[in-house]
Amino acid sequence: MVIWSQFLVAATERVINGSASGSYDLHLDKIDRNWSEKLTSIDYAIFSDGHWFFRHNYLYEGGNLIGCVFCDMPNVTALGPGPAIRRAFLAAFEEINNCKNCRKLFSVLRTFSPSQFENGAWNAGGGCNRTRPIQKEDLNKDVPDWDYRRIQVEEVEIARTAGEECANVFEILDVTEIMTMRPDGHPGIHWGNQWMKGYSDCIHWCLPGPIDTWNELLLEIITRYVS
Template sequence: MAFIGDSIARNQMESLLCLLSTAETPKAVYKDADNRFTTWEFPKHNFTLMAFWSQFLVASTERLDNGSATGGFDVHLDRIDTSWSKKLPSINYAIFSSAHWFFRQSYLYEGGNLIGCFSCQVPNMTDLRPSFAIKKAFRAAFKEINNCKNCRKIFTLLRTYSPSHFENGAWNTGGRCNRTRPIERGEVNEGGSDLQYRKIQAEEIEIAKSDGEESGNIFGILDVTEIMSMRPDGHPGVHWGNRKGYSDCIHWCLPGPIDTWNELLLEMIKRQSTLSSEAEAQL
């Protein structure tokens, strides 16, 4: 099972790792220096759990200015990130999650040509919104799975957009998340962009389902956007070891609300296993 995406994908993997550790102590097989690529094995259960860092899912490089990082990225929307795609033949379950990195300054390419950018403020450059890039990236990722010739049937889930809860500023302008209780559904800003990103992702999973019928790949959606929008109390906030004073209102506490994602994940796997067994019995 592989979690593919940004640091929130790793956040979910770590939650699942803790939950499964109650049944068997896992063996750490690999971890890179930045904790972005990790592999754990559960030998008694013949199960391997992995996390692959791929913040855009597609190929990207950070822009440099005189050798220093600028914070901007060149993102190739039609070129897949091989750091995870080369591992597809060994994967049975793939959980994709990505979105927050698309809010950074991005120069977007297709066919090797610059087609536009986001937050770049370049004269005569087409301003393309994050929603455009998110749609293109997930479509490319799922196309890669359906076109994989050496892969077994892969059960692929898209974990929908995970809301952040910064208040009174952004992450670098004094934003905080100090709430101590969940909020009611009526308190959620339903007119915001969170549900727009969730809608885009849901549309892409439906396209992937249709395209995957011949290959036998199974696609599903792990829909967490609405329920997590009501948990502004579930983030680490200032309690995450950042000496610069920033609050983390994007990731989720362990243990905490993110464990619910994995409870839903395990239930979806059980249901799919039952459906597959019933289908085979009818053959």
């Protein structure tokens, strides 16, 4: 079962002049019920989230606007994606650990996987035309992607400690480093989106290849758990 939830928390897209804006109001203390209502019927959950936080989003707690991401508004605190990512995963894992009618749940968080546009942003001619992986010693770890991974890992560790009382288990599918080494693994201009011709997809991943590695790592995590 695949459940679509862009932010894990409650979100409403802003409408401007009758058109969807692509910007969202995120209520960081309210869970997206699209996924949380199904918790009582599942035993395993894989959380794979991140890139939707890189929009012009507006962050709320207690119904009050506390900041925004990539916006320039007077009297509104400008926050990066990091605080929103942290608060969303915190809320999601608290929902799991506070679920009274749930079975023991095994949760896996897939860490942040990078977008790898080069020579421009996605809408400014950027692409991903490499044909082979890069070496580990050539990785650049002085980029925000590693901060987002760190935030996710920290929230898993907090949830793992809290989950011991209710026998919930939290694990990490750590793909950040290995995916940073695979700029050759994106669809690029070959993604076949008829509405986005001329643009490259350097965020999603191809099959076979990188995703096979994800599956192998996930299988190992689950095998260790059940044995």
